[in-house]
Amino acid sequence: MTARYIEIYQQFKTDIIQEKYPANSFLPSEAKIASQFSCSRDTVRKALSHLEEDGFIQKQHGRGSQVLQHSLINFPISGLTSFQELKQVQRLDANTKVVLLERLQSTAMNRQTTGFPAKTKLYHLIRVRYINGLASVIDEDYFDRSVVHNLTAEIAAGSIYEYLENTEKLTISYAEKSVTAELISKQDRLLMPDLPERENRLIQVESRVHLADTTYFQHTISRHRPDKFQFNEFSRRQKK
Amino acid sequence: MTARYIEIYQQFKTDIIQEKYPANSFLPSEAKIASQFSCSRDTVRKALSHLEEDGFIQKQHGRGSQVLQHSLINFPISGLTSFQELKQVQRLDANTKVVLLERLQSTAMNRQTTGFPAKTKLYHLIRVRYINGLASVIDEDYFDRSVVHNLTAEIAAGSIYEYLENTEKLTISYAEKSVTAELISKQDRLLMPDLPERENRLIQVESRVHLADTTYFQHTISRHRPDKFQFNEFSRRQKK
DNA sequence: CTCTATTTGTCCGTATGTATT
DNA sequence: TAATACATACGGACAAATAGA
Numbered sequence: 001m002t003a004r005y006i007e008i009y010q011q012f013k014t015d016i017i018q019e020k021y022p023a024n025s026f027l028p029s030e031a032k033i034a035s036q037f038s039c040s041r042d043t044v045r046k047a048l049s050h051l052e053e054d055g056f057i058q059k060q061h062g063r064g065s066q067v068l069q070h071s072l073i074n075f076p077i078s079g080l081t082s083f084q085e086l087k088q089v090q091r092l093d094a095n096t097k098v099v100l101l102e103r104l105q106s107t108a109m110n111r112q113t114t115g116f117p118a119k120t121k122l123y124h125l126i127r128v129r130y131i132n133g134l135a136s137v138i139d140e141d142y143f144d145r146s147v148v149h150n151l152t153a154e155i156a157a158g159s160i161y162e163y164l165e166n167t168e169k170l171t172i173s174y175a176e177k178s179v180t181a182e183l184i185s186k187q188d189r190l191l192m193p194d195l196p197e198r199e200n201r202l203i204q205v206e207s208r209v210h211l212a213d214t215t216y217f218q219h220t221i222s223r224h225r226p227d228k229f230q231f232n233e234f235s236r237r238q239k240k
Numbered sequence: 241m242t243a244r245y246i247e248i249y250q251q252f253k254t255d256i257i258q259e260k261y262p263a264n265s266f267l268p269s270e271a272k273i274a275s276q277f278s279c280s281r282d283t284v285r286k287a288l289s290h291l292e293e294d295g296f297i298q299k300q301h302g303r304g305s306q307v308l309q310h311s312l313i314n315f316p317i318s319g320l321t322s323f324q325e326l327k328q329v330q331r332l333d334a335n336t337k338v339v340l341l342e343r344l345q346s347t348a349m350n351r352q353t354t355g356f357p358a359k360t361k362l363y364h365l366i367r368v369r370y371i372n373g374l375a376s377v378i379d380e381d382y383f384d385r386s387v388v389h390n391l392t393a394e395i396a397a398g399s400i401y402e403y404l405e406n407t408e409k410l411t412i413s414y415a416e417k418s419v420t421a422e423l424i425s426k427q428d429r430l431l432m433p434d435l436p437e438r439e440n441r442l443i444q445v446e447s448r449v450h451l452a453d454t455t456y457f458q459h460t461i462s463r464h465r466p467d468k469f470q471f472n473e474f475s476r477r478q479k480k
Numbered sequence: 481c482t483c484t485a486t487t488t489g490t491c492c493g494t495a496t497g498t499a500t501t
Numbered sequence: 502t503a504a505t506a507c508a509t510a511c512g513g514a515c516a517a518a519t520a521g522a
Contacts, residue, residue: 269505269506270506270507271505271506271507285507285508288507291522299507299508300507300510301506301507302506302507302508303505303506303507304506304507305506305507343505390503405516431513
């Protein structure tokens with residue numbers, strides 16, 4: 001049931017990662033790929049376009065598609081990737097402690113910060129992420145309870161996204177994110193006791209996450225230890 | 241000479257920004273757009289795909305293409321956008337002081353940091369960006385001199401990208417970026433005299449920029465005042 | 481420098497499937 | 502159920518860039 005062009009995309013993606021096509025080498029021409037997969041050139045082109053967007057190849061008019069240097073570490077943090085997925089891909093020694101899980105209603109006050117209209121029924125969740133035993137990230141989430149129905153501490157300690165996509169059958173689609181450096185609060189110091197006294201800010205990644213039908217359902221504030229924070233991104237220059 | 245689908249993309253992009261299609265409204269169906277522009281549906285789809293990638297619309301199978309809320313401020317920092325372009329789009333009161341412009345050769349030492357092989361002939365450039373009169377960003381650049389030929393302080397004070405693309409006819413294509421929080425150096429304090437004593441880190445955005453033929457030609461380190469830094473991004477969840 | 485073969489870029493028309501209303 | 506709208510796929514045509522003879 002998965003689309004043909006997605007299969008082709010994945011085939012080349014894994015081949016590139018396994019260095020079957022090493023950096024700087026060229027993929028076969030679109031025509032050759034099309035005959036190999038016995039599909040049309042249009043289908044191949046769709047697959048290659050996605051590989052290009054994601055930074056795996058660079059297409060060159062009249063020359064071919066060249067494989068780019070890729071550090072695996074380069075991709076997973078960018079985009080919309082959950083902590084559990086990160087943990088898997090990067091093979092981190094990581095675990096999660098649920099500090100708070102409560103039900104509440106949004107007020108006019110936190111409407112501005114969370115983006116939810118007043119009186120929306122929400123889950124409020126606070127978790128600390130430990131990497132190699134060190135408290136490295138404080139995650140604070142608000143979920144719209146009309147979308148997320150049965151959130152438990154067990155789910156929150158594992159993968160909420162896995163639960164939402166596989167059990168609740170939701171399609172998580174896009175997010176607006178912002179990265180800033182925010183002053184450290186007393187609560188931050190309590191949750192990150194090893195944080196050196198001289199540090200005065202945490203790196204904060206704020207996200208507003210939406211479903212495929214544009215429903216806004218999650219607001220997340222992730223506060224990172226500044227000495228442990230790294231955000232990697234592949235970006236392309238906009239065409240005129 | 242610009243492609244038909246790019247024209248259509250731009251038409252809708254400006255219409256959306258000017259709220260001719262307000263947030264949450266739907267664009268005309270692909271078939272209608274195709275007949276309006278008297279082109280094929282395939283061409284329309286390409287334009288709409290780009291609008292979706294860039295966060296302007298959300299396509300919904302069987303329903304239509306819905307316009308998303310867009311804060312103009314949301315886009316320009318993400319991607320590969322020059323300071324001068326940012327200044328224009330955001331209408332900032334901003335100016336640039338060139339602190340250093342010199343020619344040098346890379347050593348084995350700075351190969352690791354800059355990514356250029358030893359003995360590459362480079363320009364080395366340091367600039368301070370002032371926003372509303374306040375020193376807010378320190379930019380340090382290395383350009384490969386076999387790509388960038390005549391860099392002057394005048395060009396460096398204006399738009400280097402404008403010069404490279406329009407005068408030197410280069411096609412800037414993609415970059416790997418990383419964001420970290422780095423300790424403040426003595427040089428940083430000299431260039432940013434108003435930086436409060438209690439701050440101990442700057443937000444550093446490091447970029448390696450490539451041309452369309454994958455030539456690596458620019459390494460940039462941008463160090464931002466933590467209280468002035470904000471990085472905004474629109475991101476989509478990866479398909480399985 | 482010119483010509484030619486190869487390769488990617490754009491666009492069209494058509495057909496069929498799937499999701500929404 | 503039927504109409505509408507988006508998703509996928511195919512095949513063909515021509516343009517434009519590149520590389521090599």
